Amino acid sequence: MAKQKISAAPSVRRLPSYLHIIRQVEREGSEYISGTIIAQELNLEPIQVRKDLSITGIIGKPKKGYPVHALITAIEHFLGWDDIQDAVLVGVGNLGTALMGYQEFQFHGLNLVAAFDMDPRKIGSTVHGVPVLPIESMDIQVKNLGVKLAILTVPSPHAQETADILIKSGVDAIWNFTNVKLKVPDRVLVQKEDLSSGYAMLCVMMQARKLENKNA
């Protein structure tokens, strides 16, 4: 199971940006939003938007579009963002600190209960409201807190050993920001972030433009 492929991956990846737009429309007091409006905002095809949203189980009404409140509820429920999800973060470096200050997380039900680091200057401090604890206490703390989700922002050479300890302590889902492909038991879910993916997208657009300018 843990190794399953999410077939609708590109659709899932777009849901947060849909949610962002729909919440804005809700704040402006609209009751309905059309797939076409969402598509325009995000530079997508309307059919793509409708297809993506259909994975949450919601269907728009002809001419009116989607009821805003029900659409938000459907997306949040599909993603599990209507529940609070406790998590710990390991590695309070620049990236870790940036993530701890990422305000969108509160809208995603993500609740950072503690962070861990080995630097004595950081231990005992509070970063964006989250206490930084010594990494030696990580196994006991994670067990005691019953936390199942960990965000991994340690230097890559420490990635596997840190993951091993987390998993032994009860963690069964890891959001991995290191560039190490972690070896984990089947039951443990890993989402690996790769900054190079976004850069590759930008580069392909630049290459296409270069070619176009040459042919123009």
Next chain:
Amino acid sequence: MAKQKISAAPSVRRLPSYLHIIRQVEREGSEYISGTIIAQELNLEPIQVRKDLSITGIIGKPKKGYPVHALITAIEHFLGWDDIQDAVLVGVGNLGTALMGYQEFQFHGLNLVAAFDMDPRKIGSTVHGVPVLPIESMDIQVKNLGVKLAILTVPSPHAQETADILIKSGVDAIWNFTNVKLKVPDRVLVQKEDLSSGYAMLCVMMQARKLENKNA
């Protein structure tokens, strides 16, 4: 053109992780790599890997697979990573600093020539070898350096005004890490990073597992 949709987006997004694996195999001295091996490493279907790699124009040989050196060259050329691409980074906060220290960039032809910030404590310093210059000098410096690509890691409220100055100074491609949907002229390319996308993927996997455990 700038608003074009990259139809092969998921394939493009996977290319950097392919490159990572293929480079490792090259270091180990292998001459060929099969699509099946790459697929196993990344938990993908072999047919998907072959389809993805075909966008670079390379075709594998039956039984032998892909010639490693030619495959690396093909992917790098497709992404333009065989050229040096000068860039500036704006906003030397935690995320900006983390990106400046991201060692993979050197393999992607990305050459950070300068960073800009408004904090006097940062100006004049060097972060991971990159000089931090005052944001007031950004327009002149970008023009003088002839830089076309900018990485935007300023606080979101400053995103649009910073982008406007960059574009006026000659930048025509922006890697946007803020959560602002930038308004830019058609000729300017923007790649927006959204950390929530990866988290959404992890959440959908967790939701699927929860459902599976309930039904088991």
